[in-house]
Amino acid sequence: MSPKQTYPWGHDRPINLASNFTKKEFGGRAQKVTLDAGFTCPNRDGTVSSGGCTFCNNNAFNPSYCAPEKSITEQINQGINFHKKRYRKATHYIAYFQAYSNTYAPVDILRERYFEALQHELIDGIVIGTRPDCVNNEVFSLLEEINKKYYLIVEYGVESVYDNTLKTINRGHSFETSKRAIEQTAAKDISCGAHFIFGLPGETKEMMLNAASIISELPLNTVKFHQLQVVKNTKIGRQFKENPLLFKQFELEEYIGFIIEFLSRLSPRLIIERLAGESQPEYNLSKKWNVRYDQVLRQIEKNMIDSNTWQGKFYKKQV
Numbered sequence: 001m002s003p004k005q006t007y008p009w010g011h012d013r014p015i016n017l018a019s020n021f022t023k024k025e026f027g028g029r030a031q032k033v034t035l036d037a038g039f040t041c042p043n044r045d046g047t048v049s050s051g052g053c054t055f056c057n058n059n060a061f062n063p064s065y066c067a068p069e070k071s072i073t074e075q076i077n078q079g080i081n082f083h084k085k086r087y088r089k090a091t092h093y094i095a096y097f098q099a100y101s102n103t104y105a106p107v108d109i110l111r112e113r114y115f116e117a118l119q120h121e122l123i124d125g126i127v128i129g130t131r132p133d134c135v136n137n138e139v140f141s142l143l144e145e146i147n148k149k150y151y152l153i154v155e156y157g158v159e160s161v162y163d164n165t166l167k168t169i170n171r172g173h174s175f176e177t178s179k180r181a182i183e184q185t186a187a188k189d190i191s192c193g194a195h196f197i198f199g200l201p202g203e204t205k206e207m208m209l210n211a212a213s214i215i216s217e218l219p220l221n222t223v224k225f226h227q228l229q230v231v232k233n234t235k236i237g238r239q240f241k242e243n244p245l246l247f248k249q250f251e252l253e254e255y256i257g258f259i260i261e262f263l264s265r266l267s268p269r270l271i272i273e274r275l276a277g278e279s280q281p282e283y284n285l286s287k288k289w290n291v292r293y294d295q296v297l298r299q300i301e302k303n304m305i306d307s308n309t310w311q312g313k314f315y316k317k318q319v
């Protein structure tokens with residue numbers, strides 16, 4: 001099979017990558033600028049629970065410029081300067097409301113924060129990360145208003161398609177809740193993304209691979225996958241110190257093999273935002289791969305090309 005002519009996403013890389021999609025959308029590389037807009041989370045403030053998800057420590061993933069004491073504009077300015085050094089080719093910037101649950105506040109506050117980002121002269125759109133149980137009619141009305149004029153993606157933390165896993169990690173919502181939020185978002189014509197973690201306690205490799213067909217049937221536009229990273233100051237971190245064998249710790253080579261098999265079963269329609277995570281090294285308690293994400297991605301693509309595999313090779317649409 002000649003990949004150059006046959007990949008349905010129109011380029012010669014074996015994965016339907018978001019970088020290619022945003023290049024088409026914006027005419028150049030678009031870089032996300034992470035923001036902490038000062039929201040909290042119902043799984044931490046006692047509304048759903050006060051313990052939070054067992055893996056959660058937002059500080060381990062937030063870049064240094066990102067802090068709720070700073071205004072949205074200040075964080076965007078500092079974020080753009082930060083990224084200019086690492087990603088010189090970026091020509092467009094997307095404000096990424098990432099920390100905690102970014103639809104969990106009164107709608108007038110949400111409006112103020114989102115529009116402060118959208119009115120920044122260098123920002124081309126926003127991505128809003130949130131929990132699937134933090135959207136309602138009022139929030140959807142605001143999102144629909146934004147969606148008419150601006151580039152918008154709503155990204156849900158789904159984490160697992162299995163309710164037992166969601167219970168074990170104290171997620172505080174079921175997979176059905178995620179499915180419903182995704183379907184409601186898609187029905188309003190708002191682009192929708194979802195985040196999943198591989199290696200959560202209790203999930204076997206077979207279960208993780210089987211999730212590909214379940215995820216493929218969701219009306220999602222983008223997907224993000226991470227290996228479980230055990231970080232400091234989390235419940236999982238404490239459990240890990242007591243008994244590391246409770247957790248599936250992927251070696252780099254093993255993860256690359258797994259993700260290739262997973263991608264081969266995933267719908268080619270889904271745009272891949274990310275295939276592995278990178279927490280800040282000082283927080284990481286689990287297996288350290290000591291390679292940057294772009295090197296991991298390059299290796300995945302190389303192995304796929306060498307083995308004549310591509311995203312969706314074995315995908316079968318459910319009837």
Ligand code: SF4
Pocket residue numbers: 041042043044051052053056057099100101131157
């Ligand atoms: S991972 Fe997200 S939903 Fe879970 S406790 Fe942390 S901020 Fe809340």
